[in-house]
Amino acid sequence: MQSPSIVAPTLGQHWQWQGQSIYYVKAGxxxxxxxxxLLVHGFGASTDHWRKNLAGLSSEFDVWAIDLLGFGRSAKPDWRYSGDLWRDQLHDFITQVMGQPAVLAGNSLGGYTSLCTAAQRSESVAGLVLINSAGPFSDPEPIPPPNPLREVMGKTIQTLFQQDWASSLLFQYVRQKSTIRKTLERVYLDQSAITDELVDAIYRPSCDHGAAKVFASVFRTPxxxxxxxxxxxxxCPLLMIWGEADPWMNSRERGAKFRQHYAQLTEYYLRAGHCPHDEVPDQVNELIGTWILKHC
Known part of the structure; x- marks a missing residue:
């Protein structure tokens, strides 16, 4: 497969969905x-986060990437955002634009959205690749010792950020380029992968009209x-790829939970953080390509 070390820009297109403009790119x-x-980005990211994978996989596959509604270059209406909304977006895109069942590959929130689509709109999905996938399990978390102050403060903070002014302040803080870079430095193992181009790709959509309300909606959604x-x-067949240095989740423990509920999956653990597709794209591209040819 082509090395993604030099990545040419990919010209995107727009698709109208429920009266809203959805941005996507295609290669191969x-x-x-x-x-x-079909590649699906995580929270705050976009099709730009897949540039190395589009380049690396396009020599052997028909590869697409899409901006979820509310993110990237897609529209940002004042709607209620949820996995169900994005599930229906992905399903309609596959059926109306791609024209045949696709392998879905999603990172973080995009992984959870892809799982929702594969599980609940199975006719449009030929296989599923989850990369440090987000989403809650039913298993109860360990109960910490009683702490009345923490309990009260927790409820206070939860109530506080239901207020528009508070969520707006938080949004203005997290969208700063310096904050974006610091966040990436925490979740990327390979610091050299954190480029100005990557920071700009995350910052740019936050300037769009409606971005703050999207942030508030996602923040408040149950x-x-x-x-x-x-x-x-x-x-469908399931491939799990984990960056085992992810500070946001214990990849080994989380991987064990997935195996407990879907024993027939294939999994790999890589020396990377939360976004291995961007940190170690050659490895991820090779794993995805080989797995598709064998299982899908």
Missing amino acids: ERRPDRPPL QGEKVDTLLKQLS
């Missing part, structure tokens, strides 16, 4: 012997369907 040619691949419930509904 359709191959009759293998399904197309947790969606539990991952274990979705895995019970899943029937």
